[in-house]
Amino acid sequence: xxxxxxxxxxxxxxxxxxxxxxxxxxxxxxxxxxxxxxxxxxxxxxxxxxxxxxxxxxxxxxxxxxxxxxxxxxxxxxxxxxxxxxxxxxxxxxxxxxxxxxxxxxxxxxxxxxxxxxxxxxxxxxxxxxxxxxxxxxxxxxxxxxxxxxxxxxxxxxxxxxxxxxxxxxxxxxxxxxxxxxxxxxxxxxxxxxxxxxxxxxxxxxxxxxxxxxxxxxxxxxxxxxxxxxxxxxxxxxxxxxxxxxxxxxxxxxxxxxxxxxxxxxxxxxxxxxxxxxxxxxxx
Numbered sequence: 001x002x003x004x005x006x007x008x009x010x011x012x013x014x015x016x017x018x019x020x021x022x023x024x025x026x027x028x029x030x031x032x033x034x035x036x037x038x039x040x041x042x043x044x045x046x047x048x049x050x051x052x053x054x055x056x057x058x059x060x061x062x063x064x065x066x067x068x069x070x071x072x073x074x075x076x077x078x079x080x081x082x083x084x085x086x087x088x089x090x091x092x093x094x095x096x097x098x099x100x101x102x103x104x105x106x107x108x109x110x111x112x113x114x115x116x117x118x119x120x121x122x123x124x125x126x127x128x129x130x131x132x133x134x135x136x137x138x139x140x141x142x143x144x145x146x147x148x149x150x151x152x153x154x155x156x157x158x159x160x161x162x163x164x165x166x167x168x169x170x171x172x173x174x175x176x177x178x179x180x181x182x183x184x185x186x187x188x189x190x191x192x193x194x195x196x197x198x199x200x201x202x203x204x205x206x207x208x209x210x211x212x213x214x215x216x217x218x219x220x221x222x223x224x225x226x227x228x229x230x231x232x233x234x235x236x237x238x239x240x241x242x243x244x245x246x247x248x249x250x251x252x253x254x255x256x257x258x259x260x261x262x263x264x265x266x267x268x269x270x271x272x273x274x275x276x277x278x279x280x281x282x283x284x
Contacts, residue, residue, distance in 0.1 A: 041177055044195050048202045052166050056159065065154040069217055070139065076106060076214035077131055081124055094122070103131060107138040107218040138218060153220050161212040169205040173198050 059065055080102045084095040096118045103109040112134035121127045143150050176197055183193045254266045265276035 040191050041194055044198055045173060048169075048198070052162060056162050059155055059159055064151070065158045066151065069154045069158060069213055070136075072210040072213045073106070073135055073139070073217065074132060076211055077103070077135055078128065081127055081131065085124060094118075094127075099127070099131070103134070106214050107135055109134050109138075112137050142218065154217065157213055157216045157220055161209045161216070165205050165208045165212065168208075169201060172201050176201065 080099060084098045084102075086092050086094060096115050099118060100109060100115045109131075113130065117130065118127060121130075146153065176194065180190045180194045180197075183190045259266060262272055265271050267276060269276050
């Protein structure tokens with residue numbers, strides 16, 4: 001029947017019209033659900049974006065970054081100590097060497113203490129004040145070295161960490177979003193899975209910002225630009241001395257025999273010798 005119908009002519013068939021309408025509704029429902037999920041995914045990411053942008057805006061507008069930086073350093077040290085504490089299963093002893101080794105990745109702990117200073121302590125309440133005290137001494141030494149310029153270093157380190165780790169976070173979330181729809185085949189709501197896993201990624205991002213700030217704040221250097229040099233003024237004569245091509249003698253007389261035809265004339269006229277005194281020199 002379809003082959004016999006002319007082009008652009010409406011097809012009226014009882015069995016065909018309901019089939020087309022049903023297929024159209026199914027397609028429209030599919031794309032509606034897709035757009036709905038896109039908006040829901042965007043809502044999850046927008047909440048994270050607002051938190052990062054608000055934090056970044058505060059420091060750009062002049063908020064003092066020092067309390068936040070020092071808090072990041074303390075939290076990083078607390079995690080180091082907790083990670084190397086005995087867990088009662090595999091590790092029954094404190095790993096003082098590992099604690100000191102990881103502290104050296106943040107600040108020069110060897111200038112303020114040693115592994116022997118930690119040995120003998122058996123709980124975090126005793127170890128944390130010691131290692132935090134070392135970190136504070138190193139921090140105060142940096143402040144004394146750079147003075148008020150150190151606040152600029154703190155701001156740069158903090159903003160750079162936020163920008164870099166947030167960019168990596170967006171890439172990770174985009175990769176998660178591309179394959180999250182496959183969770184539906186495992187009877188898992190893709191939206192719930194996306195919320196849960198993107199939140200885990202966001203927590204890792206915040207932890208990465210903290211660790212990067214703690215590691216870079218003791219290593220960043222601030223170099224003052226060199227003062228501009230004053231240009232040297234040199235005297236330039238309007239009329240440079242004539243080139244004599246070695247024709248002038250010590251007594252001021254010109255030895256015409258040493259002047260070549262295409263050389264500038266030693267008289268200072270600016271002409272070639274052959275167009276100036278050549279004829280007169282030949283007559284001498």
